[in-house]
Amino acid sequence: MTNETTKARTMTVGEALVELLAENGVEVVFGIPGVHTVELYRGLAASPIRHVTPRHEQGAGFMADGYARVSGKPGVALVITGPGLTNTLTAMAQARQDSIPILVISGVNRRDSLGHGRGLLHELPDQQALVKTVALYTHTLLNPDDLGAVVDRAFAVLGSGRPGPVHIEIPTDVMSAPVTLPPTLRTAQATRPRADAETLQKAAILASEARRPVILCGGGAITAEAEIGILADRIGAPVVTTVNARGMMAGSPLRVPASPSLKAVRNLLRDADLVFAFGTEMGQTDYDMYADGGFPLLDRLIRIDIDAMQLARGPHGLMSILSGARMAAAGITSFLPETAAEGGVQRAQATRKAAMKELTAKMRAEIAVVDAIYATLPAATIVGDSTQAVYAGNLYCDAPRARSWFNSATGFGALGYAPPAAVGAAVAAAEEPVICLVGDGGIQFSLAEIGSAADIGAQVIFLVWNNNGYQEIETYMRDNGITPEGVKPGAPDFLKTAEAYGLPARRLAHVDELPAALREASTRKGPSLIEIHETRTAGATA
Structure with a gap:
């Protein structure tokens, strides 16, 4: 893809950034605008790039992750300096561990303030140094004229070696600075190693x-x-x-x-x-x-x-x-x-x-639930959190195709991953249902992202596996002779919470009701919620 014009064009760095992203195949960005990034939004509304707003910057990173896993293309997150970026670091670390290509574009305070500690809003002592601990590549855009080369390098890194998170930070005074784009824009060239x-x-x-x-x-x-x-x-x-x-x-x-x-x-x-x-x-x-x-x-x-x-x-x-x-x-x-x-x-x-024979009866019952999802909705993608049904599926899950089963229960192991990642996955696979398989503990890390799914009408079925707390940790503590402590966080009524966001919701009386509930949910426009409760849903466990 090339964007050819008859002459060079002058615009702001923010506007040029949007053009360069679009030229490199970016179709959606996940972000929360703030004073420290509004100039990067200047050309966004008029561009072909869709913007999706999460409820938290960590959600932006996880959405970019889920989008990348399903689409096979880099996911992009746009966040403010300081807390916006630090909120995104957990998602970047998960992407680093699982080799998922995401591009995080953040603001940073104006150039003459960097490193001086003058108490500016959202200031960090050294923001780039912080990101270097997880990013494959990070760059602070000090010279507006370097924008094209920096974006090119970022996409080259994303597409060439082992994938992971890449970061570009743009000082607030650079965002509105003029920059001239050449008549012809070209996509970044990626190269992969090849054995002789x-x-x-x-x-x-x-x-x-x-x-x-x-x-x-x-x-x-x-x-x-x-x-x-x-x-x-x-x-x-x-x-x-x-x-x-x-x-x-x-x-x-x-x-x-x-x-x-x-x-x-x-x-x-x-x-x-x-x-x-x-x-x-x-x-x-x-x-x-x-x-x-x-x-x-x-x-x-x-x-x-x-x-x-x-x-x-x-x-x-x-x-x-x-x-x-x-x-x-x-x-x-x-x-x-x-x-x-x-x-x-x-x-x-x-x-x-x-x-399969060496798994416990409980694990086989949990795997049967996963099998039932795929049997009912063969085209579905299951996005999992760190919860018992996902642990069982990670031991044995005969998924129907690649990219249809992924979760955060390996590698970095971040709780709260699944709800926003499922939204990102649904953006990438708009025609097929996405199942967010999450525990009652994990969903409370990112419960508000139900609202993000509702905002854009994402066809995500939030399947909450409710075992009244962190049961996996409680079991581990008991098995190791430790009196359980801190493993029973209170939870809201998830059905009422879903309804507050406008989502239809139901709790299964028996696990056999799951196929019918899934079929019903899959025919609706937008998200819905189903709860399987280990003690109130018969057949949930062996």
């Missing part, structure tokens, strides 16, 4: 010699689903998906939609004579959820990742390949015979059965 043919051929030789191969897929493998599927068929490899890759290989007999923290999956890996790991950091929240140290040492491991630093951190094995997953999978397959190998389907099937 010799390296890929070596990996293919190892794959052809393997008799019990397995493939591990993390969130970085989502865009390579087709290529990894072909590779898996060729070598007869079960494909184990982590939380952020869940839904990949949906329907394939080689899929293993179960956590590597489960014994059944670990046994599969322990028995493997070659393991490919595509786009996964192999972190604790996926591979050692219970911190028992039982994940096997994989000596015959080939890691493929877009991030050289991640490969350097380990674990190490036979090979480390710096490459995008799609190019690597396709390249390795090109050196393999076109006939499919046998044995992988039987190993995958046995692992699926064994993984």
